[in-house]
Amino acid sequence: MPEANDIGKLLEFVRALNVPDSRPRVFRTLIRRRRPLPRPLVGLVDVPPSSALLVEIYRWLGESGGRRASPRARVDLSAAGLPPDALAPDPNATGQEIEGHCLPILQRLVEGFSTDDTAMGPIRFPRYRTADWLTRQRVTSDETEAAVELRARLPRLLRSGSPARSADGASEAAAGDVLSRTVFAVLALWPVLRLWLWISGGRIPGMSKVTRWFMRQRYLAPELSDSFLGFATRLTASGRSDENDEQIAKLLVHAFLEDLRDAYRRPLWRPSGWRRTAYPVALLGPVAPDSAGARLLTRINDIRNETGLFDPLVVLACLETAPARPQARDLGRIGDLTNLDTLESLVDRPSSDVQPDPLQRWLRNIDHMRTNRLPHAWSLPLRVRLPDPLNGTVRDPRYAHLAVPPSPPPAARRGVVTMSVLLPVLLLVAATLVAVPALRGVPCTHWPWTAGVSVEMHEGECVGYSDNARQVFTDDPYLKAIQREVFRLNGEAESARRTNPRRPLMTLVYFAGLSYSDANVRYPSAQVEELAGIAVQQRLALKKRSESEPLMRVVIANGGTEMRHAPRVVDKHLRGLFADDASVLGVVGMDRSSTATRTAITRLGDLGVPVVATTLTANDLANASPLYFQATPSNAEHAELIVDYVEGARYPRSSDKAGQPRFRKVILYYPQVPTDLYVTTLVDSLTDKLARRAIEIERRTWTTQHELNRFPPFCTPQFDRETLLFYAGRNDDFPAFAGSVANGCLSGESPAILGNDTLTRVIADPEVSKGLPPGLTVRYVAKAAPAILGGRACLEGRAEVGTAKVPAVYAALCDTVPELIADLRGYSDVRWTDRPSWVGDRLGLGYDASGLFLNTVRVAETGDRLPSRSAVAMQLRDTAVQGVTGYIDFTSGRVAKTSSLAVLVTEAGGEVPHRCLVMFPITPGEKGAPGSDGCPAGTGKTAATDTGGAKPGDDSDLEDWVKPPKSVG
Known part of the structure; x- marks a missing residue:
């Protein structure tokens, strides 16, 4: 029969001491808030000096390994290498730092608890290490x-x-x-x-x-x-000779205990404290009376009495002799500890007066003993029966579970804490990615702190504005290149401003539809030309050095396909730009006459921003805003020109019907789009004026482009050659219209087609014009005919419009255009040799519109300060200047009715020069002949005869024109 022993009870007892809570939970601990109690200084009596009990307990505590082992440290007090206490420094020591420690036993405990093999993290001892370091300094x-x-x-x-680090300065x-x-x-x-x-x-x-x-x-x-x-x-060693040794020792021990307290504190914001589910166990032995080990236990006892502070240290010491007080009790008298939640709860358990529980008795008396500062208040000597020899009984598998500390509360576990930290971070990152799409690399995005860019993806299009190359609109290489060139010139303007701070630097917003949701409605060449005209003005301003000459920056704003998102861009993007930047004096462009554009003009007027439209012609747009200005005549003047052309057209001199009216009937082709103000007002004005002149009218409409293919062809025996087909639709439908009506026609026999001014977009785009029927003769209305009639000469730097004299502004344009084209050729993926051989009307319109703003700043008497937007608007009302596109006069109204308007003719897809058939306003020719067609000398039907007579195919063979009696041109 095996000898009875207390090994099982001892291990249960050790677990009860070093586990503060068998089921640790955060909220239960906070709600319960029972004050923890320091553990007793347990002295084991009747342990043979040769016993390996402490060694076995140390190994037993670490059997769980790094999974969840208890913090532990063992000091063999009988070891020969353990130095004595050295509170008094060695007078013979030399050097700045003494090698030994004041309390070697305490130093060994610190070294043991500092190891990280418990899955709870190492215990730091900053206070003790500081005190120990100071005591070793000389x-x-x-x-x-x-x-x-x-x-x-x-x-x-x-x-x-x-x-x-080395002080030799080599790194520096x-x-x-x-x-x-x-x-x-x-x-x-x-x-x-x-x-x-x-x-x-x-x-x-x-x-x-x-x-x-x-x-x-x-x-x-x-x-x-x-x-x-x-x-x-x-x-320090040289300064504590006058200090009390016991006070120094207590300071070191107190610092050690304070570091343990700090490690085991459990604030909600520090999960590491909640993960420490087992107190540190110090194993000391053998402890002889009046030895260094005994003095350490006494100091711990005194510090607990004197400070009244909790510390988590568990001490298990093997005593060589039983103390006189308190009396040693049998370990076997301690009751069942297997179902104990916390050591403090043992106080509430009923007790037996016959066999008092030594641990329960100590717990009930500790408050009285610590209050009276008894020298043995924290001591709990226990007699333990051990088998001889131990033979591994301590590490019996039956007791292995007792050595494993409980799992930390779920809320304090590393995985939960990591997720608790990462989840808000991930949510914040996700929210940031949603709020700042630029982080995701989305093309149409901008950083919140980025100046000069404000864009968003709306209904599949990138809309907003930009003043630098970090954001360019559309995917057309030519349009991207001209935008980058404008932005480059912005940088040069800012640099010139820094060099000469007295030069005013104004900012204009170029607002147009630069992106397309449908490839069928793409017309990037039109915007390329307008931006090219603006870029020419930027370059001309940079060439000047006078302090009175303003510089110009350009902000490019995209209103989306057909400007359908223009009101949103004004409200969400441009409104902030106008509020933050007083140098933004106005808007040019506006692209097309539509209800969306009209709404945008109204909102810009509400913001006090002047607008100079380049190509808008819908009637009554001036009523949308008192700050709206239009550089071209309205549709009422367009209709007057068209009716005069129809009524005044005559068969040419080479024809059998020479001098007879060329057209007796007009068929109007237009789409049914109520929101397109340009089409609706043009058709209304034209219908009214044709009816007044008693010209026969027929209407043919469509709602979808597919319906254009169902129009009857005209090259039939029944076709009346004296019928003019007037195309009043948009540029994107014209190729289908031309292909339908010219179907089956022989070369040179296509019907007479006159298109509205939207055809300038078709003619300006070589890819689109090449898709028209070969040899198709196209008459069209042009708003900036002088710019177009300059032809290739302007691209080569020569300001020539036939043989007529040209204004200085046109000479400046033609002088600068070749420089611009040379710079544009430096951009990748573009071949500017493919561009049209003439300077388009939109280049002239962009040039004139931006020049109007430069002129207002130039004439305003503000020194180096920019005028306000209201001052700019007032100055525009007094403007009457000669531009490339004609005479722009706002003195009698905010619509420039005196600007040029012409009917030109060319062949689709070819390099045939554009010829002028009639131009408003009609002025006497160079030879003073009244009643001329208004075309510049050398650009109309006289161009061929001036150079050697008419030839077949020239426009002189096409028709003549006489001014109708009712003409107002």
């Missing part, structure tokens, strides 16, 4: 310089034993650039700043809590020192 200076010498050494303590010498020197300077200053914060005594929360603790604890009377450095010098 200060050789006198009392007045001791603090200075110690301060110079403190960085070594803060570096936690890392080797000091290797850093030759400014950035490296700056980095080295910052790194060199950080230790100085950190040292100041550390010894500041609590000025910066969290940075000096260790030094603050030293100045507030009770041992060695820190209040006698003016600062932490003064107190620290009292702890």
